[in-house]
Amino acid sequence: GAGVSQSPSNKVTEKGKDVELRCDPISGHTALYWYRQSLGQGLEFLIYFQGNSAPDKSGLPSDRFSAERTGGSVSTLTIQRTQQEDSAVYLCASIPYRRGRLSEQFFGPGTRLTVL
Amino acid sequence: TQLLEQSPQFLSIQEGENLTVYCNSSSVFSSLQWYRQEPGEGPVLLVTVVTGGEVKKLKRLTFQFGDARKDSSLHITAAQPGDTGLYLCAGDGEKLTFGTGTRLTIIP
Numbered sequence: 001g002a003g004v005s006q007s008p009s010n011k012v013t014e015k016g017k018d019v020e021l022r023c024d025p026i027s028g029h030t031a032l033y034w035y036r037q038s039l040g041q042g043l044e045f046l047i048y049f050q051g052n053s054a055p056d057k058s059g060l061p062s063d064r065f066s067a068e069r070t071g072g073s074v075s076t077l078t079i080q081r082t083q084q085e086d087s088a089v090y091l092c093a094s095i096p097y098r099r100g101r102l103s104e105q106f107f108g109p110g111t112r113l114t115v116l
Numbered sequence: 117t118q119l120l121e122q123s124p125q126f127l128s129i130q131e132g133e134n135l136t137v138y139c140n141s142s143s144v145f146s147s148l149q150w151y152r153q154e155p156g157e158g159p160v161l162l163v164t165v166v167t168g169g170e171v172k173k174l175k176r177l178t179f180q181f182g183d184a185r186k187d188s189s190l191h192i193t194a195a196q197p198g199d200t201g202l203y204l205c206a207g208d209g210e211k212l213t214f215g216t217g218t219r220l221t222i223i224p
Binding site: 004026033035043044045084091093104105107108109110 | 120122149151156157158159160161164204206212213214215216217
């Protein structure tokens with residue numbers, strides 16, 4: 001079956017431009033995370049969607065970052081007025097459901113964002 | 117804020133050697149996961165440990181959860197080039213928190 005997909009795989013943009021990153025989770029997975037990973041280091045939590053609940057936005061680094069999840073499926077992470085420090089790999093992960101917090105996260109391949 | 121520190125940050129060893137990487141925190145976690153990430157891909161789950169003192173083995177990989185559920189270790193026996201990658205621990209406490217990562221390179 002299809003895994004988590006993300007698009008584009010690479011995005012190069014100029015400072016000040018807006019970008020949209022897309023995540024297609026595994027069908028039927030109710031929860032979705034966005035993370036940021038810089039220079040092959042650890043993952044920085046950005047935002048978490050679970051079913052119809054209000055998303056946990058506590059990891060978004062500034063109000064230039066926003067995300068939505070339409071119809072409980074596809075999610076879009078938007079970065080407005082990009083800055084060079086936004087350059088990173090943005091990873092999306094979906095999980096089937098939140099059962100005692102032990103669920104495996106299924107990650108997409110990521111979008112590598114470069115802000116010039 | 118719950119933090120997970122991994123050590124070493126980088127490790128490069130010869131094929132056939134043994135190694136241990138560590139994941140430490142001052143916070144207690146209800147469970148802890150280990151993931152491996154290869155270049156250009158997302159992390160892939162290796163194991164989940166949930167009980168203090170628990171030991172799990174996955175072929176040549178041995179995972180241990182500390183008695184106090186604040187730390188974990190990953191031991192690899194007879195490392196192979198296919199073990200190369202970024203190893204990430206993730207703890208489930210107030211929220212899921214990923215560690216800083218250990219980049220492992222196995223030299224043939």
